[in-house]
Amino acid sequence: MTNPTAAMLVIGDEILSGRTRDANMHHLANELTGRGIRLIEARVVSDDHDAIVAAVNALRGRADHVFTSGGIGPTHDDITADAIAAAFGVPIGVRDDAHEVLKAHYQRTGLELNAARLRMARIPEGATLIDNPISAAPGFSLGNVHVMAGVPAIFQAMLAGVLPTLTGGDPLLSQMLDVDRGEGEIAAPLAALAARFPDLDFGSYPYQRNGAYGTQLVVRGTDAGRMDAALVELAKLVRAE
Amino acid sequence: MTNPTAAMLVIGDEILSGRTRDANMHHLANELTGRGIRLIEARVVSDDHDAIVAAVNALRGRADHVFTSGGIGPTHDDITADAIAAAFGVPIGVRDDAHEVLKAHYQRTGLELNAARLRMARIPEGATLIDNPISAAPGFSLGNVHVMAGVPAIFQAMLAGVLPTLTGGDPLLSQMLDVDRGEGEIAAPLAALAARFPDLDFGSYPYQRNGAYGTQLVVRGTDAGRMDAALVELAKLVRAE
Numbered sequence: 001m002t003n004p005t006a007a008m009l010v011i012g013d014e015i016l017s018g019r020t021r022d023a024n025m026h027h028l029a030n031e032l033t034g035r036g037i038r039l040i041e042a043r044v045v046s047d048d049h050d051a052i053v054a055a056v057n058a059l060r061g062r063a064d065h066v067f068t069s070g071g072i073g074p075t076h077d078d079i080t081a082d083a084i085a086a087a088f089g090v091p092i093g094v095r096d097d098a099h100e101v102l103k104a105h106y107q108r109t110g111l112e113l114n115a116a117r118l119r120m121a122r123i124p125e126g127a128t129l130i131d132n133p134i135s136a137a138p139g140f141s142l143g144n145v146h147v148m149a150g151v152p153a154i155f156q157a158m159l160a161g162v163l164p165t166l167t168g169g170d171p172l173l174s175q176m177l178d179v180d181r182g183e184g185e186i187a188a189p190l191a192a193l194a195a196r197f198p199d200l201d202f203g204s205y206p207y208q209r210n211g212a213y214g215t216q217l218v219v220r221g222t223d224a225g226r227m228d229a230a231l232v233e234l235a236k237l238v239r240a241e
Numbered sequence: 242m243t244n245p246t247a248a249m250l251v252i253g254d255e256i257l258s259g260r261t262r263d264a265n266m267h268h269l270a271n272e273l274t275g276r277g278i279r280l281i282e283a284r285v286v287s288d289d290h291d292a293i294v295a296a297v298n299a300l301r302g303r304a305d306h307v308f309t310s311g312g313i314g315p316t317h318d319d320i321t322a323d324a325i326a327a328a329f330g331v332p333i334g335v336r337d338d339a340h341e342v343l344k345a346h347y348q349r350t351g352l353e354l355n356a357a358r359l360r361m362a363r364i365p366e367g368a369t370l371i372d373n374p375i376s377a378a379p380g381f382s383l384g385n386v387h388v389m390a391g392v393p394a395i396f397q398a399m400l401a402g403v404l405p406t407l408t409g410g411d412p413l414l415s416q417m418l419d420v421d422r423g424e425g426e427i428a429a430p431l432a433a434l435a436a437r438f439p440d441l442d443f444g445s446y447p448y449q450r451n452g453a454y455g456t457q458l459v460v461r462g463t464d465a466g467r468m469d470a471a472l473v474e475l476a477k478l479v480r481a482e
Binding site for chain 1: 432
């Protein structure tokens with residue numbers, strides 16, 4: 001398939017220590033699938049400069065778009081912006097447009113725009129700001145890398161701003177069929193069917209409901225006609241077994 | 242810190258398409274932290290041979306242990322065992338011990354041990370089996386890579402069998418302190434405190450509860466005395482601001 005591709009980089013010790021269960025990857029996966037963009041890889045790294053730089057550089061060469069979450073707040077462990085600048089080899093400093101956004105926000109809320117908060121206006125040269133309708137501090141896009149907050153509500157709001165600017169692909173369709181038998185029973189005919197439809201992806205996922213075992217068969221692709229043809233065959237296969 | 246390190250590789254199109262929300266990474270993170278093993282990176286890749294091989298080889302060189310989830314069932318998209326064998330450059334085939342385990346299971350359940358199911362007895366040369374008390378089909382450990390099922394109940398059962406065989410480290414302690422102020426207010430004194438305790442990790446995580454903003458401060462480390470000292474300072478800092 002020729003759909004655009006994406007990768008995700010989750011940044012944060014709190015995910016790897018088990019303190020926090022990441023929610024952004026699953027949200028991103030669904031949003032991308034809905035726009036015909038294929039998420040091909042995701043990584044989670046700690047708040048470590050070198051780890052972030054290495055992962056960003058690996059992923060931005062491999063996917064059409066990279067989405068990062070986490071590490072853009074005001075504290076000492078928020079080092080994502082500097083790591084992205086280093087990955088691209090561009091300078092970083094407090095930028096006027098981001099500074100104005102923060103000034104307006106803190107005037108409105110009556111809180112002080114202190115030195116720590118001003119760090120959130122540090123934006124790599126050449127980046128475009130991503131609007132943060134919740135807590136003002138912006139994300140940014142640099143090249144094909146979109147840098148967003150880790151707090152799920154803010155991540156989602158930023159993503160909603162970025163996605164309409166990206167070129168999507170043919171919708172990634174999926175169809176499911178539940179079978180009340182184990183995977184092992186239908187594995188052989190399913191493999192044969194998958195070989196006849198190399199343009200589609202066939203998945204099978206075992207489940208247990210009310211003590212009964214079964215398998216959910218999933219077909220994914222972009223051509224509705226081919227999907228329909230595959231489903232007719234799949235239904236036959238399930239009945240025949 | 243000199244604690245052992247670990248990495249995780251989640252394998253499966255269903256995670257990247259958004260069909261399934263991964264639960265194993267969060268479980269593993271908590272289990273490892275409890276045993277003093279630091280999870281330093283996690284990756285999610287699709288059911289793609291080359292992607293699995295590349296990720297396994299990158300991670301097994303970087304961490305003391307690698308845990309994989311997914312892709313060890315009976316269907317055509319279950320390719321993890323072959324990819325692991327390729328990553329290590331060792332042969333793979335149906336192995337007698339794994340075959341016996343499956344034979345006994347399918348005799349007990351009255352189901353047929355067909356060719357597809359027999360694929361689950363394909364184990365790379367030199368690997369040690371990991372017991373699967375739920376559905377019999379074993380995982381395996383090869384070198385420092387532990388290959389387990391993606392179904393959470395089975396992943397957890399397999400992990401419970403593997404963890405006691407690994408050397409843990411000093412317990413990774415964590416302490417939390419909630420402050421009813423934004424991160425930006427305490428960022429500077431927190432950074433100064435973190436600089437004075439370079440052997441500990443300091444994290445700060447904004448939250449919103451009942452409409453009020455606050456920050457959860459987290460200190461992580463292995464030396465209980467140093468943790469106590471840092472917490473005394475942290476409490477002072479929070480009162481002083």
